[in-house]
Amino acid sequence: MDILTGLNEKADYSSKQLQAIMAAWVITSPFVGEPKMSVENGDIDEEDYSKQSIYSLLYSIYRSMGVVKSDKGISYEQVFNTWGYDWPEDWDKGTAEDDDPQRFGKNAYAGHFQWPLVKDYVSERDGKVHVVEMGCGTGAGAHHICKNVLPKCTFECVDMQQAAIHTCDRKFVPELGGRLKATRADCTELPIDDASTDFVIVNETHVTEIPGQATDEDRRFFGSAFRILKPGGYLLWANAIPDNTWEPCFEVIKDLGFELTEVRDVTQLAVDARDIDADRVNAYVQQCLDKFYGFRIPLLGRKKRLEAEAGLKNFIRHPGSNLYENMTNGTDTYKLVIAHKPA
Ligand SMILES: C[S@@+](CC[C@H](N)C(=O)[O-])C[C@H]1O[C@@H](n2cnc3c(N)ncnc32)[C@H](O)[C@@H]1O
Incomplete structure (x- = not known):
């Protein structure tokens, strides 16, 4: 099972289907060679994933997570799939509260x-x-x-x-x-x-x-x-x-x-936003990973959990990820x- 290429943009996977998909990804991992995502910084080559598959997985995960708690204890449902940026000082007042997780x-x-x-x-x-x-x-x-x-x-x-x-x-x-x-x-x-x-x-x-x-x-x-x-x-x-x-x-x-x-x-x-948002992202990613039983499979589960964590954080341009570094070095x-x- 390859979650990076095998899922379909016309599908909306239920929580049960997601559990099965993630467990299959873990169990089949010894037969598919080297991981495609770097466990150090989540980097992945363009040809190793399809956007049809990856966003299908992400939006089904967000929906299945439902309402979560931010690092500051605020309840919210993850719906923005965007990194965004800190509000420029030379603009009129913004439209989002300072403690809004999104x-x-x-x-x-x-x-x-x-x-x-x-x-x-x-x-x-x-x-x-x-x-x-x-x-x-x-x-x-x-x-x-x-x-x-x-x-x-x-x-x-x-x-x-x-x-x-x-x-x-x-x-x-x-x-x-x-x-x-x-x-x-x-x-x-x-x-x-x-x-x-x-x-x-x-x-x-x-x-x-x-x-x-x-x-x-x-x-x-x-x-x-x-x-x-x-x-x-x-x-x-x-x-x-x-x-x-x-x-x-x-x-x-x-x-x-x-x-x-x-x-x-x-x-x-945009870099400032990722720095300020780091604790919230850490909290969200841990809650996501904890949800999947597949990551509790002895030995294999732990390895794939690290890969999934690095991949998710890279996608969000989290500090330490490849895409975050790409923004800091131009x-x-x-x-x-x-x-x-x-x-
Ligand atoms: C990083 S997400 C951003 C989503 C949204 N704009 C936000 O800020 O939350 C990128 C989005 O682009 C969509 N996308 C990419 N290529 C597309 C296309 N050719 N037609 C429709 N959607 C596309 C993906 O499905 C995905 O939802």
Whole structure:
């Protein structure tokens, strides 16, 4: 059983299925050769995992964990799948409380609407704008925007992962009285009309990951964003990706017809967020690992638990992980970008 490639984005695994999947991963480990994830820093080669599998596992785990306690004893359900960043001092007051366990994810979403150009666009329409998010995860960010940032907007959030869309339909859609819709789709083939949205948000969506190049998937992904934007609308994009991938992606965006309007580097604030968040992440990861009986299998269980711990922490860019180091040494940079579709 290979949890890194063998799971399906159209599935939503139950707690019982997850127990069986993790136990099978542990039991079959002696027959599959060297671990793919480094137990030192969680590093994994791009070709050793598929995003379809890994996010399917993560969203099913988050759902199956349900409400947990943070390191400070605050109850919450893990729904942001985002590293985020600490709120810049030169912006207006943020929308998340200082003790909110998921405030850095909320910052990343609220941050899209701090640009003066974007604020003007929203106020000219009395806040009645339509937003599409490509790669929304559970829709936690969409919910935060609808509730605390743009209380008059309508929002469609899209992700390829069924487990994440189920969480959105359960936890966020009912509360928003028809303003939020969650759709499962691959965003390179979006089932959304041309020229129908004011903003497209791309927030830590797992594209543009390959160093030094924009892939065919990246082109199709941004092509969808351009197609569904109204003339005059904005692409709002934030992520930590290889520093040498930004330029090839900017070229793709400009070739599509976008004007690149603003770029801000917040890498240091993203590193700060991971440092501040470290105790909460440690607490969450331990609670996750404790839940799976497979990790209690003598000898094999302990080895695979260490691998899973390193992998999970790398995914969250936790201090000491490979992806955290990449942000501190400049290999990866976290940027906020706006691109304008000319009117
Ligand atoms: C790191 S998570 C971020 C999720 C969410 N934006 C958040 O901040 O919590 C990356 C997400 O990108 C989604 N994704 C990657 N490529 C996609 C595609 N082509 N179509 C739809 N979703 C995609 C994954 O399924 C995953 O949910």
